Amino acid sequence: MARSTQPDPEQLGRRFRCTMRVDCGQIDPGTVIRPVAGEWQPHLPERLDEEELADWRAGRDAIYQLAALTVGARLAVADG
Secondary structure: OOOEEOOOOEEEOOOEEEEOOEEHHHOOOOOOOOOOOOEEEOOOOOOOOHHHHHHHHHHHHHHHHHHHHHHOOOOOOOOO
């Protein structure tokens, strides 16, 4: 059964919120999950401070982990 994974919007510091969705029906074990841009409120930031970036990475990692558990696959996240 395919399922969309979307936790509550992640609060990033005081300025931004980001909602990420992963369509688990499009993921097969062993494939690479493409980066998800997310929906930003109030707008896509030009830059995040260190605290906001740490919050974003934690939220991103959590959504990818949930997607991996949903499809029964292992997952690695790499920052470029």
